[in-house]
Amino acid sequence: MVTPRPLLPVHRGQIAGDDPTTDGTEPDADTTRVGVTTGGRRTRRSPLVARATPLILALVCAGGVVSGCDLRLETAPGALPELSGSARLRDAAARSESAAATRAQSLSQRVASCQECRTALDAVAQDSSTRLEALGGLWDPWNGVTPQDAQAPAPVADAPLEVGEFATWMALSAQRDLAAATDPDIDGAQARTVASVALGRLVSARSLADAYDVDLDAGLAQVGVLDARLTDILRRSGTEGGGWDLAHLLEGPRSGAEVLADGAVAGSAEGDGHRAQSGDPQGSESGSGEGDTSDAGTDTQSGGTAAPSLTEDIQTSPELAAAVRTWDCVAQTLPRAGVVDRSIDDASPRADRLLTRASAALDAGVADTREERCRLSESTIAELDAAVLSADLDLFTSESEDVRRYGVTLVTQDLNTWFTSGDALPGALPGTAAQ
Numbered sequence: 001m002v003t004p005r006p007l008l009p010v011h012r013g014q015i016a017g018d019d020p021t022t023d024g025t026e027p028d029a030d031t032t033r034v035g036v037t038t039g040g041r042r043t044r045r046s047p048l049v050a051r052a053t054p055l056i057l058a059l060v061c062a063g064g065v066v067s068g069c070d071l072r073l074e075t076a077p078g079a080l081p082e083l084s085g086s087a088r089l090r091d092a093a094a095r096s097e098s099a100a101a102t103r104a105q106s107l108s109q110r111v112a113s114c115q116e117c118r119t120a121l122d123a124v125a126q127d128s129s130t131r132l133e134a135l136g137g138l139w140d141p142w143n144g145v146t147p148q149d150a151q152a153p154a155p156v157a158d159a160p161l162e163v164g165e166f167a168t169w170m171a172l173s174a175q176r177d178l179a180a181a182t183d184p185d186i187d188g189a190q191a192r193t194v195a196s197v198a199l200g201r202l203v204s205a206r207s208l209a210d211a212y213d214v215d216l217d218a219g220l221a222q223v224g225v226l227d228a229r230l231t232d233i234l235r236r237s238g239t240e241g242g243g244w245d246l247a248h249l250l251e252g253p254r255s256g257a258e259v260l261a262d263g264a265v266a267g268s269a270e271g272d273g274h275r276a277q278s279g280d281p282q283g284s285e286s287g288s289g290e291g292d293t294s295d296a297g298t299d300t301q302s303g304g305t306a307a308p309s310l311t312e313d314i315q316t317s318p319e320l321a322a323a324v325r326t327w328d329c330v331a332q333t334l335p336r337a338g339v340v341d342r343s344i345d346d347a348s349p350r351a352d353r354l355l356t357r358a359s360a361a362l363d364a365g366v367a368d369t370r371e372e373r374c375r376l377s378e379s380t381i382a383e384l385d386a387a388v389l390s391a392d393l394d395l396f397t398s399e400s401e402d403v404r405r406y407g408v409t410l411v412t413q414d415l416n417t418w419f420t421s422g423d424a425l426p427g428a429l430p431g432t433a434a435q
Contacts, residue, residue: 080151081141086190089180091139092245093194094132095156096173096201101128103159103166104208117163120211124170124204127428131197134429154242157230160223163212168219169226170205171260172246174198178411179264181396182404188397191404195396199389199411199430206419220256263412265405313400315365320403323410324366326391327358329374330384336375344381353417354388382424386431389414393431 083091101124108121132138139153146152160166177198181191209216227246234243249259314320331354334347344350362368378384392414395407411431418425 080153083139085185086187087139089177089183089186089194090135090190092180093177093197094135094138095242096159096170096177097128097132097135097197098138098156099159100166100170100201100204101125101132103161104128107161107163107166116211120208124208127200127204130428131200134193134432135197154234154239157242157244160219160226162219162222163208164214165219165222165226167205167209167212167214167216168223168260169244169246170201170208171216172220172223172249172256173244174202174205175259175264176246176249177201178408182265182401182408184399184401184404188399192393192396193432195393195407195411196429196431199393199415200426200428202415203425203430207425217257217260220250220260224250224256263408265408310364310366310406311402313398313402314406316367317395317398317400317403318367319395319398320361320406321367321369322394323391324358324361325369325371325374326387327354328370329376330388331355331358332374333376333379333384336379385414385418385423386426389426390431 104121104124108118108125111118111121138156142150142152160169175198177194180186181195181198183191186194206216223246227244227250231243231247234240249264250256252259331351334344334351334354358370376384376387378387389411392407392410395410396404398404398407415430
């Protein structure tokens with residue numbers, strides 16, 4: 001890793017310790033390959049409206065407003081209140097959205113000829129800005145004007161400048177936030193909002209990768225280098241917070257590619273009763289996952305079956321029971337969409353997948369709250385997809401970590417189904433009214 005020289009001026013397009021660009025400008029968005037950059041901008045609620053400020057770190061300074069809940073105010077005069085719980089999670093997500101919106105807009109302005117690329121980048125910029133607003137903006141207790149001798153919020157690091165690495169970074173930060181939202185100490189409504197934001201960012205990442213025809217995991221190695229470099233810069237400067245916080249995903253027991261494909265908590269076998277991706281949050285007695293010969297890991301959205309055992313929290317979860325009811329109701333509605341409305345030509349296979357998923361959950365002990373005859377007002381495939389995803393996101397409102405982790409598995413499967421089926425992708429905030 002290149003060791004940055006601390007406390008030296010850093011130019012735009014340069015990481016501390018690297019050679020600056022010859023003209024101080026960013027290369028064309030079609031060919032650029034640079035890491036964390038500096039912008040010297042301070043953003044309020046929207047990342048797209050900025051003003052210049054001096055900055056010597058490889059960071060972009062940003063500020064705004066989020067809810068003051070979950071703040072610890074027992075601090076010295078001038079010191080920042082300590083963020084905790086929901087506020088810390090929301091601010092981490094907001095920082096990612098702010099950086100993503102700024103980077104996408106910058107890259108779009110430098111696209112030379114690829115109209116599809118520019119359209120994809122503009123969509124990322126707009127959707128990230130929308131998600132930032134939904135989160136309440138960036139946290140700044142001083143409302144953009146830091147008092148003399150008071151501590152300012154930690155600056156926000158720029159997103160990677162090369163498009164492939166930018167897409168990888170968005171996907172990793174989305175998986176980071178999905179995993180963080182499983183903490184039962186996080187308020188349920190807040191956890192659901194952050195989970196929706198994370199899914200939207202994941203959609204943006206995959207759509208951008210598709211537009212540029214790059215693999216989403218192709219930038220893993222370089223993002224890991226940049227994340228470590230940023231961490232070192234912050235440590236040397238004595239700055240608390242403001243990093244990407246991706247090391248635990250990139251250096252954990254599962255590869256970065258597995259994290260991107262299945263989710264940050266999927267398939268974990270930590271001996272703590274969580275094995276959500278395999279459908280067996282109860283895990284083996286040893287916690288190693290060895291000896292599991294069931295087909296529990298089969299993707300239930302693809303017609304497989306869930307594991308035969310679930311933790312008691314999941315079995316008794318009213319959120320999961322409601323989700324099963326929705327799956328069954330959508331499955332009952334799909335034939336009408338295919339035969340009467342003619343809005344879908346593969347209604348039967350889709351209905352079978354949902355019914356298989358529902359039956360597996362019921363067989364595992366989940367309460368049966370299905371309606372004998374159910375009809376939804378929604379009839380288009382986009383509306384029915386959204387209904388399933390919304391029901392699965394509701395698992396994040398549970399007070400149980402097991403249930404929330406199972407929710408990560410379900411929404412990840414939902415999103416994978418969306419991409420593989422060719423259905424119209426969800427909007428900036430999947431599973432919400434804003435979708």
